[in-house]
Amino acid sequence: MTHRNLSRALAVAVILAVAVPALAQTGLVKGKVVDAAGKPVADAVIAIEFMEGSSRKLTTKSDKRGEFVQLGLQSGAYRITATTDKLGTGFADTRIRIGNTSEVTITLSTVPPGTDPKLAELKKAFDEGVAASLANEFDTAIARFQAAIAVQPTCHECYFNIGYAYLQKKDEKQAEASWQKALEVKPDHAETLNSLATLFNNQKRFDEAAAASAKAAASAPAGNADAIYNQGIILWNGGKIAEAKVKFEEATKADPNNADARFQLGMALLNEGKVPEAVASFEQYITMAPTGHFASQAKGMLAQLKPPAA
Numbered sequence: 001m002t003h004r005n006l007s008r009a010l011a012v013a014v015i016l017a018v019a020v021p022a023l024a025q026t027g028l029v030k031g032k033v034v035d036a037a038g039k040p041v042a043d044a045v046i047a048i049e050f051m052e053g054s055s056r057k058l059t060t061k062s063d064k065r066g067e068f069v070q071l072g073l074q075s076g077a078y079r080i081t082a083t084t085d086k087l088g089t090g091f092a093d094t095r096i097r098i099g100n101t102s103e104v105t106i107t108l109s110t111v112p113p114g115t116d117p118k119l120a121e122l123k124k125a126f127d128e129g130v131a132a133s134l135a136n137e138f139d140t141a142i143a144r145f146q147a148a149i150a151v152q153p154t155c156h157e158c159y160f161n162i163g164y165a166y167l168q169k170k171d172e173k174q175a176e177a178s179w180q181k182a183l184e185v186k187p188d189h190a191e192t193l194n195s196l197a198t199l200f201n202n203q204k205r206f207d208e209a210a211a212a213s214a215k216a217a218a219s220a221p222a223g224n225a226d227a228i229y230n231q232g233i234i235l236w237n238g239g240k241i242a243e244a245k246v247k248f249e250e251a252t253k254a255d256p257n258n259a260d261a262r263f264q265l266g267m268a269l270l271n272e273g274k275v276p277e278a279v280a281s282f283e284q285y286i287t288m289a290p291t292g293h294f295a296s297q298a299k300g301m302l303a304q305l306k307p308p309a310a
Helices: 117-134 138-151 156-168 172-185 190-202 206-219 225-237 241-254 259-271 275-288 295-305
Strands: 027-034 045-050 057-061 067-073 076-084 088-096 101-107
Touching: 027 045, 027 076, 027 088, 045 067, 057 067, 076 101, 117 138, 117 156, 138 156, 156 172, 156 190, 172 190, 190 206, 190 225, 206 225, 225 241, 225 259, 241 259, 259 275, 259 295, 275 295
Parallel strands: 027 101
Antiparallel strands: 027 067, 045 057, 045 076, 076 088, 088 101
């Protein structure tokens, strides 16, 4: 039921300031469908519905491992519903950001929505919290997610969303406390760990940021380029440039199309004085993302670093 993903921290380049990255022009969602016992469910019908003003709806199916992937999603809030004839229906709410991967797990239930009074109460409160948060009515959102917790105290996604709402209210202390409660319920919740990593990074608590980012990466699928990239960003902001460079290299190997990792790798190489290698990375970035957020910086770097043509 998670519906918010937070902006990840960015490296503050030694030579120039770095803007917020965009890894691609669309986002994607990866998910897994499980039954009440936590076992994967194959061939579940997946409906992916955009929740912000249009009736766009996509469908797919889970594979034999219960997993599914949907590419090409615009940024915004989505409800993802999984259904089978025998095991019933489940849903998860998430927020897609351009260039990011959102991950959800959907548990199927044979109890139709509204049949169980507590289930209906939980769903109603959570949905109202999501709607209030999307409308930037954060006090109302907090109250509705708290009402959902009263019905189901183990609703880690309720604590996650309360943390997000507090962050929008500039109350970092309460945001951190809420996310810590979410981790008490689900210690490997990657979105919560990434949110804490971002918060710690912004507060210059770099060691804690690195630890949270590492846990998030461990919770993500093996070779997740975004998680590895985020580790590199945290290390860079903590002044650990050599270690950050290793992570940027790993991210480019995990996803050769990760343009931002190419740019950051170029910055790390430049800090090592490896100008030809840095030039190559900046040129790769321009080729991959000619209008990306780092395009003007990369072009400026190339103008300074490359000798004029004869």
